[in-house]
Amino acid sequence: MSVQVSRRAAALAFLTVTAAAAAPTGLSSFFADAVFARGERSTVIGHRVPYGLLDDLARRADRAALRVGAVLGTPVRPLVVVPASDAEAASLARTGAVDGLAALADRGRVIVVPTTFATLSPTGRDVVLTHELTHVAAGTGRAPLWLREGLADYVAYRDAGLPVPVAAAELAAEVRAGRVPRVLPGPEAFAPGGPRLAQAYQESWLACRMIAAEFGEERLVRLYRDALEGDTDLSPFGDVTTRWRAYLREQLEGGAG
Numbered sequence: 001m002s003v004q005v006s007r008r009a010a011a012l013a014f015l016t017v018t019a020a021a022a023a024p025t026g027l028s029s030f031f032a033d034a035v036f037a038r039g040e041r042s043t044v045i046g047h048r049v050p051y052g053l054l055d056d057l058a059r060r061a062d063r064a065a066l067r068v069g070a071v072l073g074t075p076v077r078p079l080v081v082v083p084a085s086d087a088e089a090a091s092l093a094r095t096g097a098v099d100g101l102a103a104l105a106d107r108g109r110v111i112v113v114p115t116t117f118a119t120l121s122p123t124g125r126d127v128v129l130t131h132e133l134t135h136v137a138a139g140t141g142r143a144p145l146w147l148r149e150g151l152a153d154y155v156a157y158r159d160a161g162l163p164v165p166v167a168a169a170e171l172a173a174e175v176r177a178g179r180v181p182r183v184l185p186g187p188e189a190f191a192p193g194g195p196r197l198a199q200a201y202q203e204s205w206l207a208c209r210m211i212a213a214e215f216g217e218e219r220l221v222r223l224y225r226d227a228l229e230g231d232t233d234l235s236p237f238g239d240v241t242t243r244w245r246a247y248l249r250e251q252l253e254g255g256a257g
């Protein structure tokens, strides 16, 4: 993989994706010191970031693109932005807030939140990049939150090599203690700082994982594409809630961990 560094190219690539948006504050400072690395499929733009980190991210983004593309059935060409600080990440993000996030999907690109991202293991970095890239590539439309997050984690963990009870440790602890959730998580379960936020993601992931295991990945992706248009019809899958609760026990109860 070749890594190229060019401020002008970085500025052009950045402008391409922000053309429709109002210029965030601090953008001129971003341009003044921006550098960029290109992988086989990915482009990574950094601001006051070591080249080694950009190179590493380009390789990871290439890998993530293959993983996302394999599930969605479409080519994926990631654009990853690595700001100089968490404050700069917040200023570039449409939401204006990045608290607790390691990265986020934002207007066709993945923005890395440098301080939190740096605390992740190599596997954790791949999982986070793949999760956010799934959001970028699949879109969110009118899909319910559990399906958005469930699909993103389904793709993120599909090839991560982590045992299910390890990746879903918080939920596994509850299930082993006899507390099996009764319903799929609603939007309130995903509120930032919520008491069972990790479990909400894990419940969603395992619902999508179960659908893919029983009906095939293509069927899961088709469900998602319909949900984008506002049609989230689970009836073709039978009694999803009952089977999902049994699946949680089967996957998490005995497990390693």
Ligand SMILES: [Zn+2]
Binding pocket: 131, 132, 135, 148, 149, 152
């Ligand atoms: Zn997400």
